[in-house]
Amino acid sequence: MEYRIATISGDGIGPEIVTEAKKVLDRVGTVYGHTFHYEEVLMGGISIDTYGVPLTEEALETARNSDSVLLGAVGGNVGNSRWYDVAPNLRPEAGLLAIRKGLNLFANIRPAYLYDGLADACPLKKEIIGDGFDMVIVRELTGGLYFGERRTEEVNGVMQATDTLVYSENEIRRVAVKAFDIAMKRKKKVTSVDKANVLDSSRLWRKVVAEVAKDYPEVTVENMLVDNCAMQLVMNPGQFDVILTENMFGDILSDEASMITGSIGMLSSASLNEGKFGLYEPSHGSAPDIAGKGIANPIATILSAAMMLRFSFDLDKEADAIENAVRKVLADGYRTVDIMAEGMTKVGTAEMGNLICERI
Numbered sequence: 001m002e003y004r005i006a007t008i009s010g011d012g013i014g015p016e017i018v019t020e021a022k023k024v025l026d027r028v029g030t031v032y033g034h035t036f037h038y039e040e041v042l043m044g045g046i047s048i049d050t051y052g053v054p055l056t057e058e059a060l061e062t063a064r065n066s067d068s069v070l071l072g073a074v075g076g077n078v079g080n081s082r083w084y085d086v087a088p089n090l091r092p093e094a095g096l097l098a099i100r101k102g103l104n105l106f107a108n109i110r111p112a113y114l115y116d117g118l119a120d121a122c123p124l125k126k127e128i129i130g131d132g133f134d135m136v137i138v139r140e141l142t143g144g145l146y147f148g149e150r151r152t153e154e155v156n157g158v159m160q161a162t163d164t165l166v167y168s169e170n171e172i173r174r175v176a177v178k179a180f181d182i183a184m185k186r187k188k189k190v191t192s193v194d195k196a197n198v199l200d201s202s203r204l205w206r207k208v209v210a211e212v213a214k215d216y217p218e219v220t221v222e223n224m225l226v227d228n229c230a231m232q233l234v235m236n237p238g239q240f241d242v243i244l245t246e247n248m249f250g251d252i253l254s255d256e257a258s259m260i261t262g263s264i265g266m267l268s269s270a271s272l273n274e275g276k277f278g279l280y281e282p283s284h285g286s287a288p289d290i291a292g293k294g295i296a297n298p299i300a301t302i303l304s305a306a307m308m309l310r311f312s313f314d315l316d317k318e319a320d321a322i323e324n325a326v327r328k329v330l331a332d333g334y335r336t337v338d339i340m341a342e343g344m345t346k347v348g349t350a351e352m353g354n355l356i357c358e359r360i
């Protein structure tokens with residue numbers, strides 16, 4: 001098959017890690033008989049330097065017309081006055097919000113997986129880690145508290161601020177469907193997280209999730225209150241398969257889940273629209289402190305490319321091949337500087353990409 005991928009290398013380590021992800025995709029193409037066509041799109045600081053804005057309408061259109069988007073990272077040191085002494089909507093990161101909105105990416109997917117060889121980086125005790133954990137957090141990305149009406153005003157001489165949390169049943173349904181679809185490709189368990197003992201929006205959330213669940217009789221569903229979920233993540237992370245939750249709860253829980261894996265250079269993510277289209281990117285930023293040194297860990301981006309194969313192209317076998325190759329490289333003792341440990345072999349960005357390719 002042929003696929004058209006818009007690549008956004010972006011800033012900092014972005015170009016270095018996207019190069020490695022493309023290398024791995026091309027290796028998959030050779031082995032499994034696919035062709036990936038790439039079209040580079042400028043976004044972030046590089047777009048500001050070239051066009052004066054973090055994302056042009058043409059760039060957005062190119063992304064929209066592709067089969068999916070692979071993003072490195074955007075942004076730089078806030079000390080860079082060329083990019084940051086401007087209005088917030090003209091800064092590099094504004095490109096991210098614009099592209100998510102422009103492509104209607106409402107479901108954010110973040111896996112949190114503990115690799116055998118990296119258990120020492122996990123801040124949890126060994127008895128809690130047990131056999132490890134392998135979960136995916138599905139977070140609603142374009143509704144809820146972050147997008148509701150807000151205002152700050154003086155009422156009877158006292159300052160008062162209001163934020164509004166709104167969810168329609170359609171917004172809940174479409175993200176719930178994504179979570180159940182993903183669960184069907186995994187261990188078939190969805191934990192829907194809400195605060196239904198307090199919030200009306202959560203009670204509607206629970207009701208709609210129960211309706212969607214009827215279409216997935218093979219999937220086990222449980223409801224969990226968000227405060228309990230925050231505790232369970234550090235007490236018994238192995239119990240989770242797919243966690244489904246609204247925007248703000250997901251924002252907090254997905255960061256908590258990433259922290260317990262212990263290594264930001266390993267964490268992939270995807271943002272999906274109603275169909276098969278998605279934007280795939282590492283969870284980390286552009287790491288300006290190590291940009292250009294050839295030492296960045298490309299694995300998060302490479303695993304994001306694997307997610308693209310799985311979610312946008314339904315190439316599960318090929319996605320497995322990448323994920324298994326990453327596991328093998330780690331088991332063989334290779335590490336980039338961010339995950340380096342005693343007795344392991346330190347490698348740079350390109351070498352890590354090559355080692356993964358060799359194992360596909």
Ligand code: NAD
Nearest residue numbers: 073074075076093265284285286287288289290296297338
């Ligand atoms: P960061 O994730 O870029 O870096 C945090 C720390 O982790 C740094 O020490 C960095 O060297 C290290 N690190 C990150 N990724 C790594 C990798 N792949 N390999 C090895 N080490 C890695 O976060 P930050 O420093 O807070 O942000 C830097 C810039 O990135 C800012 O401009 C920020 O706005 C931007 N940012 C962009 C995105 C995105 O494009 N989606 C996300 C987060 C931050």
